[in-house]
């Protein structure tokens with residue numbers, strides 16, 4: 001590696017998706033000096049892959065438009081709590097959902113366009129668990145790509161410093177308080193000194209063999225937080241989307257088939273043409289996601305087939321309404337004109353994450369987290385569809401307010417330690433074990449065997465992006481497994497064959513890293529109102 005570069009800022013943002021760029025832009029608006037680190041390459045139109053999950057979002061943003069009479073914050077809160085299976089915290093949920101409309105309005109002011117009707121009102125679709133049509137979308141099912149583009153252009157106009165191809169290796173802490181972040185840009189080490197660092201690193205999908213997430217979703221924020229001394233919470237709740245396109249034997253990022261397809265008339269049927277969700281839930285194919293994913297898995301088991309089918313024959317103008325899905329299906333060598341898409345449940349979203357309060361603060365002063373890597377309490381044991389982009393917007397804005405309050409705090413420029421060695425499990429072995437034993441159905445025997453594999457992995461230096469990602473995957477997977485072992489009940493996305501009952505007293509559980517051990521640090525009863 002070459003000589004180290006150094007820079008100073010009021011705020012270092014790690015991640016350039018919806019949470020990171022919203023926070024960075026809001027902080028720049030407030031006069032802060034901001035630097036954004038993005039391990040992904042700079043994206044150009046036409047590039048096949050994008051580094052953020054934000055770019056791939058399809059269905060849209062769940063938000064209550066105060067001008068619309070059939071919806072209300074109360075109803076959105078109720079749907080979110082119902083989907084969250086008793087673990088959604090109403091004290092954080094209501095304020096986040098209430099701040100949704102101003103946050104979306106600001107996104108529109110920054111240049112985002114959503115699909116509208118002839119009167120200029122937002123078109124709204126429906127997804128699982130929503131009792132009304134409340135999901136606004138852009139370009140049909142290209143919501144994320146349009147939002148990412150708008151934020152990227154706003155960042156350009158604001159002159160925001162975004163360091164692409166730059167991976168954050170460590171959060172730097174002195175006397176228990178954040179002083180900056182260490183990073184590597186194209187092989188050259190650097191450090192950004194700042195009183196506040198925001199983790200906005202997205203998801204963890206690649207702890208599984210097949211996922212809807214982009215390649216960089218390797219749990220870096222979870223690993224950075226744990227190594228910095230922060231707590232993580234409720235990591236056992238990994239959401240599997242019911243309709244990931246099925247391609248036999250395929251690994252890595254797979255095409256999602258949006259839940260909005262079912263909102264517009266798509267139906268899930270097994271290979272014999274029977275409904276997958278009949279008799280399972282009053283909302284049928286539009287039940288909360290964990291329920292539908294389990295119904296899909298049950299139908300596959302019942303029929304012995306490798307997938308179920310999404311019948312799209314009842315969806316008007318499918319290719320026009322869902323151009324992103326159509327392109328993804330075609331890129332996989334399949335065709336939408338046949339009217340039936342093969343789908344399976346796929347690893348999609350981490351409901352738990354770095355534990356934060358309602359302002360994005362972790363328990364390490366100066367370390368904030370927002371977006372998918374954070375756990376605010378909104379998603380409970382199973383996230384309500386399309387609440388994630390909304391949370392990224394709202395918590396991104398709040399993180400900027402918190403960073404502004406910390407401007408001017410003394411930053412001690414400590415000696416930057418070498419990136420230490422970390423446990424690294426072979427990636428394929430890790431993904432296969434997690435997919436086999438820590439997916440929709442779990443039990444103690446399977447979880448313990450994965451824990452033994454991961455906890456016994458060799459120590460390796462984090463020398464480049466690949467080895468750093470492998471270390472993050474290993475630590476994140478260990479934390480998921482530890483949390484899953486501790487939770488001896490079935491709830492939402494976490495189903496234990498050996499503990500099928502749901503406890504009457506839901507608790508949110510935090511873990512910290514103590515030396516090399518993940519230890520349960522705190523349990524909190526979830527408030528009911």
Ligand code: FAD
Nearest residue numbers: 015016017019039053054059060168202371372386388389
């Ligand atoms: P991301 O958008 O994933 O951005 C993470 C950023 O962190 C990237 O820039 C990455 O390069 C960077 N990064 C990671 N690690 C490091 C590191 N060590 N150093 C530097 N940079 C790093 N949600 C909805 O609400 N509605 C939807 O319709 C919807 N559809 C979805 C469809 C798909 C296919 C997927 C995968 C997700 C979907 N979701 C949807 C979920 C939602 O898109 C994500 O949860 C959300 O976009 C996450 O935003 P984020 O800003 O937290 O992270």
Ligand code: SIN
Nearest residue numbers: 058059258259385386
């Ligand atoms: C989808 O379009 O089905 C994804 C929505 C989400 O993950 O919130």
